[in-house]
Amino acid sequence: xxxxxxxxxxxxxxAVVDLYVFKTKLLTRRVFWVSYSIVVFFxxxxxxxxxxxxIVKYDGEAIIGSTSPQEGAPExxxxxxxxxxxxxxxFFGFSLVLLTLVIWVWLGRIGVQRNPxxxxxxxxxxxxxxxx
Amino acid sequence: xxxxxxxxxxxxxxxxxxxxxxxxxxRVYRRAIRLVFTIIPxxxxxxIWDAYAxxxxxxxxxxxxxxxxxxxxxIPLDEILFFIxxxxxxxxxxxxxxxxxxxxxxxxxxx
Numbered sequence: 001x002x003x004x005x006x007x008x009x010x011x012x013x014x015a016v017v018d019l020y021v022f023k024t025k026l027l028t029r030r031v032f033w034v035s036y037s038i039v040v041f042f043x044x045x046x047x048x049x050x051x052x053x054x055i056v057k058y059d060g061e062a063i064i065g066s067t068s069p070q071e072g073a074p075e076x077x078x079x080x081x082x083x084x085x086x087x088x089x090x091f092f093g094f095s096l097v098l099l100t101l102v103i104w105v106w107l108g109r110i111g112v113q114r115n116p117x118x119x120x121x122x123x124x125x126x127x128x129x130x131x132x
Numbered sequence: 133x134x135x136x137x138x139x140x141x142x143x144x145x146x147x148x149x150x151x152x153x154x155x156x157x158x159r160v161y162r163r164a165i166r167l168v169f170t171i172i173p174x175x176x177x178x179x180i181w182d183a184y185a186x187x188x189x190x191x192x193x194x195x196x197x198x199x200x201x202x203x204x205x206x207i208p209l210d211e212i213l214f215f216i217x218x219x220x221x222x223x224x225x226x227x228x229x230x231x232x233x234x235x236x237x238x239x240x241x242x243x
Contacts, residue, residue, distance in 0.1 A: 003190040006181070024238045031235040035226040042148070042221070046141050055138050055197040062190035093218075096178060100219040101226055104170045108239030113166035118158045119231030125155045129232045 007091035052084035137197035158227035
């Protein structure tokens with residue numbers, strides 16, 4: 001299978017795991033989508049470093065875009081890439097983050113260190129966070 | 133840029149999220165058992181994917197920018213650490229949002 005196929009399949013399988021296997025239903029929760037939005041922004045930054053500097057290189061046979069150049073950066077946007085990284089990486093990252101949170105929440109639900117729970121934020125940051 | 137470039141990104145990710153544990157009281161590192169038992173299955177699943185992708189040539193690593201330590205199935209140590217660091221960052225972000233907003237997340241004691 002190509003990376004494109006695998007990435008889509010993984011995202012789909014893990015979505016099913018969330019909704020129907022573990023029934024954590026993170027995909028239906030606001031807390032997941034807000035956290036994921038934050039994570040995906042930083043994914044674009046860090047993955048942009050990994051792919052923009054060519055630390056990780058991809059084979060054009062496996063992705064929508066073309067093979068990463070041996071020297072220099074790939075397209076920053078276009079040719080199947082977003083912030084230097086193949087669009088497939090978004091599905092890879094989504095799968096990684098969702099599977100992680102499904103297991104984390106499921107463990108909490110069955111009673112593995114549900115407590116001490118998170119929060120509240122310290123007073124020093126509370127003002128910044130509560131602004132509407 | 134050096135053989136520590138990839139590791140540097142991981143250290144940056146850990147450093148960039150560590151403040152959440154203190155300022156938002158995420159208590160993720162404090163719940164180390166739950167954290168470890170979350171990471172183990174994720175690490176297994178994604179290492180299998182990584183091993184397959186490397187074997188198929190889907191991606192490769194520039195030897196100038198990775199440590200050069202291979203763990204197994206041609207997977208660089210840097211990648212294994214990635215599958216530990218990124219889940220930690222994801223959980224910290226998730227618990228930080230909960231800390232700030234107190235939204236239902238699915239692991240609360242059922243009423």
